[in-house]
Amino acid sequence: MKSLTNRIGLPPKLMMGYAGLVVFMMGEGLEQGWLSPFLISGGLSIQQSALLFSVYGIAAALAAWFSGVLSEIFGAQRVMTAGVIIFIIGSVFFISVGLPSHNLYVMLPTYALRGFGYPLFAYSFLVWVAYEAPTEKLGSAVGIFWFCYSGGLNVLGALYSSIALPYLGEMMTLWSALIFVVIGATIAIFLNREKVAKKATGERPSLGYLLKGITIAFEKPKIGMGGIVRTINTSAAYGFTVFMPLFFMEIGFTRGEWLQIYACLWSVNIIFNLLFGVISDRLGWRNTVMWFGGMGCATFTVLFYYVPLWSGANFLLTMLIAGCFGACLAAYVPLSAIMPTLAPENKGAAMSILNLGAGLSTFLGPAVVGIFIGSLGTVGVIWVFAGLYVFSAFLMKFVTLPKNHDVVVPASTVE
Template sequence: MSATTTKAVAGEPGESWLDRIGIPHSLRWGFLGVLIFMTGNGVESNFIAPHMTQALGEAGAPLVPTIIAMYSLAVLLASYLSGALADLFGPRRVMLLGFLIWVVFEVAFLWSLSIDSVVMVFVTYFMRGFGFPLFAFAFLVWINAVSPRSRNGAAVGWFYVMFTGGLPTLGSLFAVVSIPFFGGGSTGEVGSMWASTGLVTLGFLLAWFGVREPTGRQRLAPSGESASEVITSGLRLTFREPRVAMGFLVRLINTAPEFGMFVILPAVIADDLGWGQSRWLLMTTVVYAGNILFNAAFGTLGDRWGWTRTVRWFGVVGSAVGLLAWWYVPHMVPAGSDWGYFVSLAAGTVFGIMLAGFVPMGAIMPALVPEHKGAAMAMYTTAAGGAIFLGTAVVAVVQPLLGNVGVVWTFVALYASAFVMLHWLKVDQSDEAEMAEASSGHTGEVAYGNA
């Protein structure tokens, strides 16, 4: 790093309760800010597609899937840039940039909808997609720069509690209340989106004024690197460091089955097995809730039992078993039965919980290349966005050839490949190793303690 940081050491005098559970005390308001910001970002998550279809009319409705796909592309690009720019300018400035982009283009997006301009809706919604990754994932870089390595897993876990707690969970719940409050129907949805701007602003203000920790205010990349070198460092690291490439692939595989199952399961659960759409929606809510509740738990377990070990046995093996259970259990119980539904719900929840076993990957990636934490996190967050593409691509390619069962087993095979790659992703988790690396400029290829 280019300047002196306030990197904490676990167990030092003056630690707060938050420090001990994995939330750096100096960043506490930032965690709350991410929760509220992502709640605002998630308000529209369950109604934006039909709302745009109705607002744009017959001429624009066919373009709505393309508009949403391009928004996803913006999220993917910003996921990479968040880490690279945080390395270059410091996480705090990147969070400000993300907030400004979100608010400016959300206002422009709502105005574009009001005048039925398909072109402006396309442009403004695409640009708004850069907002939340720059804000949230830059803060994740800040967390990795400040948190003691021995507690990085728990810190990343708490970040994802806040991130997924807001998007889609609390955001969707806010919409349930706000839509009727603002008049219901399309009018209520527009009012809810305006209100979401207030939530995003509140989340930003909490983080901006509440976090005074100095590390995030400065450049994190080595001082000798040019701007272009820092921006492209994530890509260069991936080609130069095989372990970074493998970490990228493991994170890519992590949630790909989740998005693939969300393509094939709705029709299976709701129609083929007769439980209806409402029970399918309830199932997805419970599966997500299980994941949120265990993010911090698996992060803490990784700090104590070993990051790689936790990812291998809970993230990879546990998710593979849970995925098979989520597919096969509903087909083994009586279709449409109440008790069969709840058994199937339990099977899906196992999958959701085990996905949280991958949380320590957010600590492993920056530990692989400690001099380029932002670049490593750029590839980590890019893989998180790329998982959506991989999951849907597997369905598109495999389903016509091998059917839904073939899709499920393809995902299991991907998990098997992740199991193998984890052999090379062991890092020393001790604070002492991190301090030694900081003083010597070591690349992180040290003794594999607590793997």
Template sequence: MSSKKLLFGFMPISLIWGYIAIAIFMAGDGFEIAFLSKYITDMRFSQEQASFVFTVYAFAAAIAAWSSGVIAEIVTPQRAMLMGFAIWVVFHVLFMIFGIGMHSYWLMVLFYGLRGFGYPLFIYSFIILIIHNVPEAKISTAMGWFWAAYSVGLGTIGGLLPGYTNPVMGETGTLWFSLIWIVIGGLLALFALRKVKIDEEKANLPVQEKMQELTRAITILFTNKYIFMSALIRIINTVPLFGVAVIMPWFLEGDPQHNLAGLGFSNTEWQQIWALFLTITIFTNVLWGIMGDHIGWLRQVRWVGCIGGVFSCLAFYYVPLHFGHNYYAAMIPAIMLGITVAAFVPMTAVFTTLEPHHQGAAVSIYNLSASLSQSVATAIAGLAIGFVGISGVLWIYAGLYVFAAILTYFIKVDQPKLVKTAKI
């Protein structure tokens, strides 16, 4: 790879439009994340039913995420991204017409769940392009930029705009508006990335060997204990991210149907707080991606991501509880989580370094873990909130971070830059 073709010393210029496409695509995908749970309960469905919609969606996303790394290698990343794009568009339209439009709970569950197969296949296949085109010692940095693009879409655009569009066009209009962003992002990626070079060795394998490679995306969990432990850490990484998106509207805004008075926040205020959190991660993803390559991948994950994350989780409950309806005070936990959750960025590099000869399978496990995170978060919220309340759910999330911090001591990985430095 010629250095003349690298931007900032690590990023192939040909991938730039891919990062932009990811941002646009995730904007469309993220429009509903901070209001859909309450929108469903406003239709007179229960909190448990709303949580189940997200749980089914997350389960489908986890399956797609698990297979995406290997699928991207055996059919090429560009074709895998096309598949994800098409799935999202088709099932979102069906979700809107037959689920939301008819107020049919089970059709919402069905089509929103099936839509969950789309976005992981689209965005995680792009990671394979990154792995194949970025120097190994710079993968953490490149992934920092990937998650920054993800946050620009999901947070700054996807998180902020609905707070302004919902009052104007309603939740249903906002959900239709998201489709426009998906189409623009999807077409941009398919056009701009069509000639990006990839390793086609696995794409040219016979069908039987392709199937064997696909099964490796599961067996690798049992043949490499470090991959298994890394998967648990990656699951825990974003549990609070998805969890607070579901439970905080009930805590801050209230839910009369379930006798939750709330703290007097409006939906627009919560949307802006959520957008602030994800906007912060734009910068912290880049920061911790770069820092991880220098101070140590797992050291950063342990102290900033896990231990720092404990305080971030608990702040979401105790800061608003103490200050009440104070918009600026409620931003404090959002800023804290924006700093700590991004410190897990080097985990992609950990996975691919642990399995250098089966990076597609390693990325598949990474992706599976990332998507299972949402399923775990919503499942915990749905099962525990009735027994331990909002505070109990957040204490559970904090406890998971402590467990992840302990796991980092048992993983042995040779970080390229640190190994090179040691030899000097």
């Protein structure tokens, strides 16, 4: 482990956290690719399913926002522990009470509680990364974070579900998620004895510092714009899980093929999370987000609809497009390096805005589907997401880094 961390250039304490994050997120996200069709087959409409995921996203957004400032007040490990406990409580009530009731108004608060827990764990660890990683390795460090986050959430979770569902069924598969959550938390928190470094000033923020997690977006407008860009980043990916499985099955794919395509999207994504983390340290953080992220995602969002439709549900070709979309999603990774760099004296607050954007992304995607699917249909929703990605590329034109930024990047990325 020591030789590996020396080669990567990151503290050993982060490597333990990364390992725990993978396992935790595997349990958190194993239902993403199939829960919406399962709920709809049980009697919910697609709009009701979208509402459930939207409320889940609001809860996740609030927790994501709290995670940054709470980590500076109470310490990352304590906030991560609280997140695990809340997630477990929410999961138990959602699975044992919410789902069996078939009542949307019972499912909404129980699933929302589950959604409130996981960002406290994951995004508090991201704050940990922002403080512990050397500045010159920050792009790579956040790339590894998103590699582990997406790998557990969207790849290993989906792979486990594809194996477990035929044997365990939907309900027992959901219960088994708690095993991964507990194991991941144990590795990241309880087996990792080292503490997060204090703020450089030695100042301990008070509860009033929570407001900084909002006001900093107005005090430093570039941070506010970065938060909007992060909100758009994975919005389509979360929206896809609500309506694209139905579209794919309508044009000839099976549920198993959809899950494989979805897993391919995120498998490629986790590889490019690492690649774009390293590439962006050389190419420029802002340029990577603008061109590969915004414009790339806009292009492949549209193709993700038209290619399978026009190719007669060609599985391999659709897998290729899904992989390209996943790669472009990863090009937003440098935002996790840009945001704390824009506010070095308030990294926790800056990361709160980033984390809020990540949480709002889980709300925005299903919300777009719920609002537009009835009037615009599937193709209209696709073009709305494409337009959002173009808008994110436009915003990045104004998110420039300070002149005294000490990481060597192309001149076009600084003021």
